Amino acid sequence: MSLSYEFSIGSVRAKEKHLLTKADYEQMLSMKSESEIISFLKDKGYPDGDTTAEILESGKQQMWAYIRGVAPDMSVFEPFYLQNDIHNFKTILKGVMFKKSYEDLLLEPNTVDPGLIKSCIENRKFDKLPQWLKEPAGKAYELLAHTKDARLSDGAVDRVLLERLIELAAQSRSEFLLKYFNTLAFYSDVKIALRASRAKTTMEFLDTALCECEGFDKEKTKRMIMSGSERLIKYFEGVSDYECKKAILLYKEKPAAFELFVDNKLMKLAREMCRLTNEGPQPLFGYYIGCEYERRAVSIISNGVKTNTAPDRIRERMRETYG
Numbered sequence: 001m002s003l004s005y006e007f008s009i010g011s012v013r014a015k016e017k018h019l020l021t022k023a024d025y026e027q028m029l030s031m032k033s034e035s036e037i038i039s040f041l042k043d044k045g046y047p048d049g050d051t052t053a054e055i056l057e058s059g060k061q062q063m064w065a066y067i068r069g070v071a072p073d074m075s076v077f078e079p080f081y082l083q084n085d086i087h088n089f090k091t092i093l094k095g096v097m098f099k100k101s102y103e104d105l106l107l108e109p110n111t112v113d114p115g116l117i118k119s120c121i122e123n124r125k126f127d128k129l130p131q132w133l134k135e136p137a138g139k140a141y142e143l144l145a146h147t148k149d150a151r152l153s154d155g156a157v158d159r160v161l162l163e164r165l166i167e168l169a170a171q172s173r174s175e176f177l178l179k180y181f182n183t184l185a186f187y188s189d190v191k192i193a194l195r196a197s198r199a200k201t202t203m204e205f206l207d208t209a210l211c212e213c214e215g216f217d218k219e220k221t222k223r224m225i226m227s228g229s230e231r232l233i234k235y236f237e238g239v240s241d242y243e244c245k246k247a248i249l250l251y252k253e254k255p256a257a258f259e260l261f262v263d264n265k266l267m268k269l270a271r272e273m274c275r276l277t278n279e280g281p282q283p284l285f286g287y288y289i290g291c292e293y294e295r296r297a298v299s300i301i302s303n304g305v306k307t308n309t310a311p312d313r314i315r316e317r318m319r320e321t322y323g
Contacts, residue, residue, distance in 0.1 A: 003070060003071065003072040004072060005072055005279070005280055005281065007070065008070040008071055008072060008281075008283070008284060009278055009279075009283045009284075011070045012070065012283050012284055012287045013283070015066065015287060016275070016287060016290070016322070016323070018044070018045055019290050019291070019294055019321070019322055019323050020044065020294050020297070020298070020321070020323075021321065021323050022321060022323075024040075024044070025297060025301065025318065025321075027040070028040060028298070028301045028305075029301060029304075029305075029311040029314060029315070030311070031305055032305070033305065033306075034051065034052055034302060034305060034306055036305075037052055037298075037301070037302050037305060038050075038051070038052060038055060041055050041059075041298070042055075046058070046059050047059060047062055052298065052299065052302040053299070056295045056298060056299060059291075059295065060291075060295060061108075063288070063291045064108075064109060067284060067287075067288065070284070071281070071284055072281075073281070076172060076174075076281045076284075076285075077284075077288070078111065078168060079165045079168050079169065079177065079181065080288065081109055081110055081111045082111065082161060082164060082165065082168075083161065083165075084107040084108065084109065084110045085110045085111055085112045085133075086157050086158065086161045087106075087107050088106050088107060088110060088112070088114050088117060089112075089117050089133075089137060089140075089157060090140075090153075090154055090157060091105045091106060092106075092114060092117045092118050092121060093121055093140060093141065093144060093153070094144070094150060096118060096121045096122060097121075097144055097145065111130070112129065112130065112133075116128060116129070117129070120137065121141060124141065126138045126141070132160065132164050133157070133160070136156045136157045136159075136160040137157065139156045139208075140153045140154070140156040140157045141153075143156060143208075151205075152204075152205055152208060152209075155192070155205065155208045155209030156208050156209075158188070158209065158211075159208065159209055159210065159211040160211075162181070162184065162185040162188060162211040162213065163185070163211050163212060163213075165181040165184070165185070166178070166181050166182060166185060166213055166214075169181045169182075174280070174281070174282070174285075175273070176269070176270075176273040176274060176282050176285060177285070179269060179273070180266065180269055180270070180273075182213050182214045182215070183242055183265065183266060183269065184266065185211050185213035185216070186213050186214070186215055186216050186241070186242050186244075187242065187247070187262045187265075188211065189210050189211060189213065189216050189218075189221070190236065190244070190247070191262075192206075192209050192210060193210070193221050193224075193225050193232060193236075194229070194232070194233075194251065196209075196225050197224075197225045197228060197229040197232045197233075198229050201225065203222065203226075206222045206225060207222075210222070214241075215239070215241035215242060216241075220235070221235070233248060233251075233252065236248045237249070242265070243261075243265065246261070247261050247262065247265075256316070256317075260317075260319065263293075263319045263320075264319055264320045266289075267289070267293060267319060267320045267321075267322065268320065270285070270286045270289045270290065270322060271286070271322060273286075274286025274287075274289070275322065286322065287322075289322065290321070290322025290323070293319055293320075293321065293322060294321070294322070296319070297318055297319065297321070300314060300317050300318060301314055301318075304317075
């Protein structure tokens, strides 16, 4: 029997009730050891594991198994898979070029076999990669080989990834995906621009790293970057899209507050457009994003507890929840 979104939405609404809440995070913040956190997570339904990292990884695999079991069409998740593909490409490229171990850093699920990526890099032939990735993969290789500049090399594939995500979102006709990935791309550009304005940069880097997305004027931003950080910040304060002015005011106060705002804005989009709808794949997207943020929050708390970081310091790094 084929699955329907009516069935999957009913199922995911029940699963959402088991996501951790702010009260759960507060309880975890009062814990004194990783073993306490591990015991708490197991009580909340997480699989067994000897460390928090192992439990979170098993929980991730469990989440994907669930989504595959209820989603009528897994192809709609391709944009999220592609993010793992690019992470893997950058990781393998640096591992091969600098002769460093990387296997434990690879992510799943993905659309491109890591073994294929390694073979392409070792043979300097990228024609077996997906069409959209062939040229930027070759460019990233050449940039790293000739300049040893990992930032420049990463920018070549990061930009193309974001533009590909927006392209797939448009093809899917999902209003949520289109808004989510345009927001992600916009603030990726803003972060790159802010960093570039404070350091020596080149037009080559900006052309390589800045992507095209709705509401972002690439050419004007490049000119502002070259004029210095003060002019760039003033320019961004006048951009109304994506609540950019608010984000920049927070950046001027504290860069970490800016990062927090961006992450929370993406989560707010997921809550408003996925949790509050009962149509199509959006509720599944929201559940996935909620789980990703949950794993990040647990990891932040666990690392803080292990390093005896004060709870208030840990709270400063916490993002909003999907619940």
